[in-house]
Amino acid sequence: MRSKNKPAPTVAEAAYIAHVAKLPCSVCDEGGGEGSPSEVHEIEQGNWWLSIALCGGCHRGPINGLHGQRQMWKLKKLDEQGALAITIRRVFLAARGA
Ligand SMILES: [Zn+2]
Ligand SMILES: [Zn+2]
Numbered sequence: 338m339r340s341k342n343k344p345a346p347t348v349a350e351a352a353y354i355a356h357v358a359k360l361p362c363s364v365c366d367e368g369g370g371e372g373s374p375s376e377v378h379e380i381e382q383g384n385w386w387l388s389i390a391l392c393g394g395c396h397r398g399p400i401n402g403l404h405g406q407r408q409m410w411k412l413k414k415l416d417e418q419g420a421l422a423i424t425i426r427r428v429f430l431a432a433r434g435a
Contacts, residue, residue, distance in 0.1 A: 343383050350385040356428065362392035363423040364413050365401075378403060380417045389420045390427070 346354060357377050361369035369375055375390035376397070394401045394409065401409035403417070410416070415423075 346385055354385055354388060356431070357388045357390045357424060360390040360424060360427045360431070362395050363390050363420040363427075364395040364409055364415055365392060367394075368392045378417075380421060387421060389417065389424045391420070 354377050358374040359369055359371070360375055361367060362375055369390065376393060377385075378389045378391050378396055379385060380387040380389065391403065396402050397404050398409075399405040401407070403410060410420075
């Protein structure tokens with residue numbers, strides 16, 4: 338979903354977003370793949386290169402979610418940077434074919 342003052346992603350950004358959405362949740366490792374794509378959270382609004390793959394619960398869940406009480410984040414001892422590192426590692430490993 339896109340707000341009015343947020344620029345549309347470029348072709349490369351859109352491809353990156355689609356790639357990140359195929360990864361499992363960076364916090365709880367659920368989902369990912371074609372069947373249950375992850376949601377994509379940007380650490381910085383409009384900067385898609387800082388995207389984190391998250392399941393709906395770890396993203397928007399009122400108890401577990403980043404935009405809620407972050408209980409799952411606390412359990413996994415992760416903040417946005419820690420989760421971003423997991424997403425980047427998975428992007429890299431996927432690119433290497435590992
Ligand atoms: Zn999750
Ligand atoms: Zn978000």
